[in-house]
Amino acid sequence: MPIPSPFHARTSELCTGLRWKDWSGYHAVCSYGPCHEPEYIAFRHSAGLMDVTPLHKYDVSGPDATAFLSRLMVKNIAKLKVGQITYCCWCDEDGKLLDDGTVWRLDENDYRVTAAEPSLAWFQHNAHGFTVSIEDTTSRIAAVSIQGPNAREILKQVSDADMDGLRFFWLARTRIDGRAAIITRTGYTGDLGYEVWVDSEDAVPLWDALMSAGQPYGIMPTGLDALDVCRVEAGFIMNGVDYYSANHCIIENRKSTPYEAGLGWTVNLERDPFIGQQALRLEKEQGPVRHFVGLEIDWDEFERLHARYGLPPELCSSAWRDPKPIYSTRGRQVGQATSGAWSPMLKRSLALATVDGPWHEVGQELQIECTVEYVRHRIKATVSKKPFFDPPRKRSVIGAPA
Amino acid sequence: MTTKQYDAIIVGGGHNGLVCAAYLARAGRKVLVLERRHVLGGAAVSEELHPGFHFSVCSYVVSLFRPRIIRDLDLARHGLEMLPLESSFTPLPDGRSLCRWPEWHRTRREIARFSKRDADVYPEFGMAMAKMAFFARELVDQPAPDPTSLKIKDLHRLLRLGNQMRSLGPDMMQLNMQLLTMSSSEFLDLWFESDVLKAPMSVSGIIGTFLGVRSPGTAYVLLHHYMGEIDGAFRSWGFVKGGTGQLSNAVASAARSFGAEIRADSPVERVLLHDGEAQGVVLENGDEIRAKIVVSGVDPRRTFLGMVGEDHLEDEFVTRLRRYKYRGSSGKVNLAVDRLPEFACRPNENGRAEHLRGDIAIAPSIEYLEKAYDEAKYGDFSRRPYINVVIPSVLDPSVAPPGKHIVSCFVQYAPYHIKEGAQYWPERREAFGDAVVDTLEEYCPGFKDSILYRQVLTPWDLEQEFGLTEGNIFHGELSPEQLLFQRPVSGWAHYRTPIRRLWMCGSGTHPGGGIMGAPGMLAAEAILGTRET
Numbered sequence: 001m002p003i004p005s006p007f008h009a010r011t012s013e014l015c016t017g018l019r020w021k022d023w024s025g026y027h028a029v030c031s032y033g034p035c036h037e038p039e040y041i042a043f044r045h046s047a048g049l050m051d052v053t054p055l056h057k058y059d060v061s062g063p064d065a066t067a068f069l070s071r072l073m074v075k076n077i078a079k080l081k082v083g084q085i086t087y088c089c090w091c092d093e094d095g096k097l098l099d100d101g102t103v104w105r106l107d108e109n110d111y112r113v114t115a116a117e118p119s120l121a122w123f124q125h126n127a128h129g130f131t132v133s134i135e136d137t138t139s140r141i142a143a144v145s146i147q148g149p150n151a152r153e154i155l156k157q158v159s160d161a162d163m164d165g166l167r168f169f170w171l172a173r174t175r176i177d178g179r180a181a182i183i184t185r186t187g188y189t190g191d192l193g194y195e196v197w198v199d200s201e202d203a204v205p206l207w208d209a210l211m212s213a214g215q216p217y218g219i220m221p222t223g224l225d226a227l228d229v230c231r232v233e234a235g236f237i238m239n240g241v242d243y244y245s246a247n248h249c250i251i252e253n254r255k256s257t258p259y260e261a262g263l264g265w266t267v268n269l270e271r272d273p274f275i276g277q278q279a280l281r282l283e284k285e286q287g288p289v290r291h292f293v294g295l296e297i298d299w300d301e302f303e304r305l306h307a308r309y310g311l312p313p314e315l316c317s318s319a320w321r322d323p324k325p326i327y328s329t330r331g332r333q334v335g336q337a338t339s340g341a342w343s344p345m346l347k348r349s350l351a352l353a354t355v356d357g358p359w360h361e362v363g364q365e366l367q368i369e370c371t372v373e374y375v376r377h378r379i380k381a382t383v384s385k386k387p388f389f390d391p392p393r394k395r396s397v398i399g400a401p402a
Numbered sequence: 403m404t405t406k407q408y409d410a411i412i413v414g415g416g417h418n419g420l421v422c423a424a425y426l427a428r429a430g431r432k433v434l435v436l437e438r439r440h441v442l443g444g445a446a447v448s449e450e451l452h453p454g455f456h457f458s459v460c461s462y463v464v465s466l467f468r469p470r471i472i473r474d475l476d477l478a479r480h481g482l483e484m485l486p487l488e489s490s491f492t493p494l495p496d497g498r499s500l501c502r503w504p505e506w507h508r509t510r511r512e513i514a515r516f517s518k519r520d521a522d523v524y525p526e527f528g529m530a531m532a533k534m535a536f537f538a539r540e541l542v543d544q545p546a547p548d549p550t551s552l553k554i555k556d557l558h559r560l561l562r563l564g565n566q567m568r569s570l571g572p573d574m575m576q577l578n579m580q581l582l583t584m585s586s587s588e589f590l591d592l593w594f595e596s597d598v599l600k601a602p603m604s605v606s607g608i609i610g611t612f613l614g615v616r617s618p619g620t621a622y623v624l625l626h627h628y629m630g631e632i633d634g635a636f637r638s639w640g641f642v643k644g645g646t647g648q649l650s651n652a653v654a655s656a657a658r659s660f661g662a663e664i665r666a667d668s669p670v671e672r673v674l675l676h677d678g679e680a681q682g683v684v685l686e687n688g689d690e691i692r693a694k695i696v697v698s699g700v701d702p703r704r705t706f707l708g709m710v711g712e713d714h715l716e717d718e719f720v721t722r723l724r725r726y727k728y729r730g731s732s733g734k735v736n737l738a739v740d741r742l743p744e745f746a747c748r749p750n751e752n753g754r755a756e757h758l759r760g761d762i763a764i765a766p767s768i769e770y771l772e773k774a775y776d777e778a779k780y781g782d783f784s785r786r787p788y789i790n791v792v793i794p795s796v797l798d799p800s801v802a803p804p805g806k807h808i809v810s811c812f813v814q815y816a817p818y819h820i821k822e823g824a825q826y827w828p829e830r831r832e833a834f835g836d837a838v839v840d841t842l843e844e845y846c847p848g849f850k851d852s853i854l855y856r857q858v859l860t861p862w863d864l865e866q867e868f869g870l871t872e873g874n875i876f877h878g879e880l881s882p883e884q885l886l887f888q889r890p891v892s893g894w895a896h897y898r899t900p901i902r903r904l905w906m907c908g909s910g911t912h913p914g915g916g917i918m919g920a921p922g923m924l925a926a927e928a929i930l931g932t933r934e935t
Contacts, residue, residue, distance in 0.1 A: 002508075025506075025510065025511060120522050136518050247525075248525075250532070250533055250536070
């Protein structure tokens with residue numbers, strides 16, 4: 001049975017739609033009302049406030065913390081400056097993805113890692129020989145994500161941190177309602193947004209402060225369904241949906257390398273040894289077999305297909321996760337789309353897919369399976385640049401050259 | 403001589419004998435099953451020992467029963483229903499406890515109270531074992547391949563298994579070697595650090611064997627128990643609705659629907675032999691019944707040394723039969739209670755007790771288990787034994803009167819060979835029962851007062867009453883040297899015997915014991931592959 005998060009007293013009161021699911025063993029809201037659309041609109045047009053406590057959090061500290069994390073992660077953590085955060089992934093010895101998350105440098109020798117899956121055993125297993133302490137702080141720290149164009153203004157009301165100057169993927173230590181908090185400029189929406197981290201006991205006061213300060217700015221509590229649409233628009237890959245952690249794969253074919261998952265940009269190969277380095281070096285030389293791409297599903301074909309049945313185009317307003325086969329225009333299966341959504345912003349039907357080379361180049365025309373009236377069809381889908389939606393405000397800093 | 407002629411006589415109406423009979427009858431053979439006791443099922447039997455309480459007297463949970471048999475014999479139509487166990491609960495004497503649930507994160511939180519690292523490793527372990535079990539399942543659903551045989555069929559199968567093994571990768575090869583050679587506690591040490599997790603997991607390696615959790619070879623048996631499946635989900639155990647005997651009754655009903663004849667209260671004295679060939683059986687009342695073949699569902703020792711006789715067998719075969727180990731190590735205590743037991747370390751909530759809807763292991767530490775074995779090694783039962791408790795009436799209220807419960811305790815160690823001699827077990831029976839109840843009382847204060855009825859089965863009773871040689875619940879230990887092509891005797895692992903037209907179909911054949919039905923099914927298939935019927 002999932003357990004309540006430290007925000008439960010507030011979230012359960014607001015979740016009148018009673019739409020919940022299990023997220024890492026916590027009760028998590030899918031949508032507060034019967035439908036997630038207003039919450040999506042808040043994310044993109046004002047601000048959404050979301051409980052992200054279930055994210056796994058590990059505090060890593062000690063004289064060897066930098067060396068340890070540099071060995072663990074595919075990215076060279078030694079280059080991270082104090083106060084900076086990076087997105088990266090970690091692999092097993094064969095260079096197969098285990099998980100992805102963020103690494104923050106809180107201080108010279110203090111870091112925090114966020115992960116989608118429980119990772120303590122893996123971290124500890126590899127800490128042998130390093131003077132480092134690793135603490136699972138998942139239940140000790142409560143976190144909310146505040147995302148959307150008004151997120152910065154709302155935080156300015158409750159915190160005296162320099163929000164205007166806080167850069168994308170940097171953090172600020174501050175106080176909110178008199179209690180210590182860390183604000184990170186991170187999120188999973190691909191928009192202007194922040195996450196706020198406090199001790200679990202301070203969760204409810206933090207929620208109240210943000211909700212009341214956010215009222216004039218149109219803040220709205222948001223759930224996972226709205227986030228799911230945003231993350232597809234942002235082209236973000238998801239562990240357990242678009243790829244599987246090598247830990248959970250019975251067969252090799254299920255595993256992915258960072259290059260296959262579109263995370264090759266996070267890999268720093270030329271440096272001291274790190275886990276999976278040799279395998280990844282080879283993979284880079286040979287080039288990955290598969291590629292993680294964005295697809296735009298052709299609207300006209302979609303509409304015409306429905307018209308053939310006398311139907312208007314039927315759109316599911318929430319994001320989907322049931323995989324659909326992808327074909328070349330000659331009818332050969334070349335991959336699968338693993339998630340997708342209709343983008344209300346872009347008025348486009350989007351998908352995230354893994355396809356074999358050489359069908360992965362932007363502009364490549366492919367076909368995706370589409371079922372209408374219980375009959376399977378194939379319609380056009382074109383490989384597109386990710387992120388699909390990438391507003392300048394995501395990275396903007398006020399009062400400084402962009 | 404009677405005129406009635408059968409195609410096959412099955413000796414013993416245990417679940418394997420019944421499965422074999424059903425498959426033979428389904429193929430159009432005229433089949434007779436002869437059961438010694440008044441009820442069918444052998445050790446898979448339910449009896450109303452106390453008014454309103456239907457006990458699964460011996461076997462009490464089902465996991466390995468082949469789903470294919472349920473489909474082939476349409477057992478759902480014949481009344482078979484299974485209720486999966488929902489948790490694994492381990493109470494500790496110090497007031498703490500661990501409960502493992504089907505939900506990963508819930509289990510993770512439980513384990514994390516003892517070791518955060520173990521909590522993370524737990525699913526990885528399950529994954530590795532599932533991979534191995536996936537491979538091992540192939541072995542269970544087919545006759546054992548024999549590496550000493552040069553038959554094309556055997557070589558082909560070995561090659562295929564070899565290839566499959568290789569495809570699992572070097573990690574799995576290594577895991578396989580570890581499983582075959584290590585002790586279950588040592589094997590679990592490779593993965594986990596917390597005793598409270600290792601102890602209840604390690605016991606899977608000793609069930610039904612006269613070995614301790616630190617004895618080499620017990621790791622394999624761990625895997626055997628990991629192969630349990632219900633609805634294709636590995637590692638799940640369940641109750642049969644109405645008691646384990648309902649499984650036997652369902653198979654019997656299916657067999658009858660295919661035309662098989664089943665007689666209870668018909669003990670077989672010996673196999674009728676002529677010119678080294680089985681021609682039928684002689685009952686204890688002197689009746690002779692003839693058939694084209696005889697199939698024995700009873701264990702190898704009783705079959706050959708009891709019903710065939712040494713005179714008709716080669717010395718070498720007899721020697722090997724004698725070496726085949728039984729040495730039963732467990733007993734059973736069945737209790738009727740007037741209220742739901744309440745564990746001090748995790749009290750029930752308003753009569754609700756989610757943690758009692760699964761199995762309960764009195765296995766607080768590896769040392770506890772090894773100490774229990776120490777006593778057994780020198781010919782005594784454990785004063786503080788490993789107890790696997792289940793309360794079937796929680797999931798299936800039909801087996802007890804409303805509000806009352808059945809507490810079924812599988813107890814190890816209770817060695818068949820106590821130092822006084824096995825025949826002295828009846829004198830020690832109640833003391834053994836007291837040790838079990840006293841142990842439970844330590845965890846559930848007041849438990850003793852709730853007992854309405856108690857049945858204590860020692861290994862001696864299992865032998866005398868249920869025909870299990872030396873009280874071994876698996877018809878011979880499930881240790882690696884007694885499995886696959888070596889079960890029960892190398893060269894005779896394919897259900898055939900040195901006596902022409904005499905076959906074996908019991909748990910003493912591949913793939914072994916537990917309510918699996920596979921020996922019965924595979925024996926029937928082997929028989930139908932010949933022209934003997």
